[in-house]
Amino acid sequence: MSSTETQPIAPRAITPVSMTRYDADFQGFSDALGASFARFGFAVVADHGLDEARIAAALDDAKAFFALPEEVKRQYHQPGTGGARGLTPFGVEAAKGAATVDLKEFWHVGRELPQDHPYRQFMRDNVWPNETPGFKAHVYGMYEDLDALGRKILRAIARYLGLDDGYFDDKVEMGNSVLRLLHYPPVPADAPGVRAGAHEDINVITLLLGAEEAGLQLKEKDGSWLDIAPPPGALVINIGDMLQRLTNHVLPSTTHRVVNPAPERRGFARYSTPFFLHFNPDFPIETLASAVTPDNPDRYAGKTITAEAYLTERLREIRLL
Ligand SMILES: O=C(O)CCC(=O)C(=O)O
Numbered sequence: 001m002s003s004t005e006t007q008p009i010a011p012r013a014i015t016p017v018s019m020t021r022y023d024a025d026f027q028g029f030s031d032a033l034g035a036s037f038a039r040f041g042f043a044v045v046a047d048h049g050l051d052e053a054r055i056a057a058a059l060d061d062a063k064a065f066f067a068l069p070e071e072v073k074r075q076y077h078q079p080g081t082g083g084a085r086g087l088t089p090f091g092v093e094a095a096k097g098a099a100t101v102d103l104k105e106f107w108h109v110g111r112e113l114p115q116d117h118p119y120r121q122f123m124r125d126n127v128w129p130n131e132t133p134g135f136k137a138h139v140y141g142m143y144e145d146l147d148a149l150g151r152k153i154l155r156a157i158a159r160y161l162g163l164d165d166g167y168f169d170d171k172v173e174m175g176n177s178v179l180r181l182l183h184y185p186p187v188p189a190d191a192p193g194v195r196a197g198a199h200e201d202i203n204v205i206t207l208l209l210g211a212e213e214a215g216l217q218l219k220e221k222d223g224s225w226l227d228i229a230p231p232p233g234a235l236v237i238n239i240g241d242m243l244q245r246l247t248n249h250v251l252p253s254t255t256h257r258v259v260n261p262a263p264e265r266r267g268f269a270r271y272s273t274p275f276f277l278h279f280n281p282d283f284p285i286e287t288l289a290s291a292v293t294p295d296n297p298d299r300y301a302g303k304t305i306t307a308e309a310y311l312t313e314r315l316r317e318i319r320l321l
């Protein structure tokens with residue numbers, strides 16, 4: 001018998017972690033969440049407690065907007081601004097180094113800042129569609145809910161990393177976070193390219209709703225692709241490059257993609273809503289001392305970079321700037 005046959009086989013599916021455990025057993029929740037991130041770069045969180053009615057309303061507004069004629073939607077595209085706000089039309093974004101564009105269009109909502117806030121130099125004003133009246137209230141409500149939930153999740157990540165539970169609080173409270181409403185239209189059999197080419201997320205963590213429609217896959221360390229099939233309504237959370245960098249890769253930012261549908265689902269659109277949680281723009285991303293060990297020397301020694309500078313660098317690579 002070869003030695004590999006006696007090794008326990010690592011699980012090939014992500015076990016959901018229930019948010020009900022957060023209050024009942026914070027340490028247990030943090031351990032389970034952290035272990036999933038360390039293994040996959042992803043976790044699935046069930047019972048997240050988000051306002052379901054508001055999410056449903058925001059999704060209906062998004063669908064109504066994407067159903068508008070192309071020339072109406074195009075009014076909300078702001079070329080040359082990195083797609084930071086409003087619409088990025090079909091056929092613009094491509095994964096880093098990809099030959100074809102992604103088969104998607106999306107709408108970005110950012111943080112609403114007070115009039116004289118110093119971070120205004122880093123964050124544009126939101127734009128809102130005139131054609132869908134409830135859009136702003138529902139979608140910004142969803143933004144605030146995900147922002148708050150993201151901060152809670154970061155408290156569990158801080159615990160897992162051996163930091164103070166509140167370590168991330170003042171580093172993300174005014175973060176340049178973005179809610180992306182994604183529309184992947186039906187895919188013709190001969191479509192060039194895929195819904196979303198293989199990529200890593202740039203930000204700290206991503207909170208994703210809507211991944212029940214098949215297609216999302218993560219890349220395992222051996223190069224194989226693993227389907228991410230969350231139970232209905234569950235949240236998929238993944239680590240982005242900024243947190244990978246801060247933790248010296250203790251928490252990996254895992255490559256993922258959205259593949260085209262099987263023939264029987266080609267005629268269906270896919271809607272998903274990742275919330276890209278970012279650091280405050282002036283936060284310096286410098287390796288955590290606790291993440292540097294003899295086995296894992298600092299990969300970024302002398303390379304501290306602000307969140308804003310890092311973001312700009314990365315947006316150029318994906319052709320959004
Ligand atoms: O649509 C999805 O399920 C994932 C989208 C994604 O990975 C992204 O927009 O960064």
Ligand SMILES: [Fe+2]
Nearest residue numbers: 199200201256
């Ligand atoms: Fe992504």
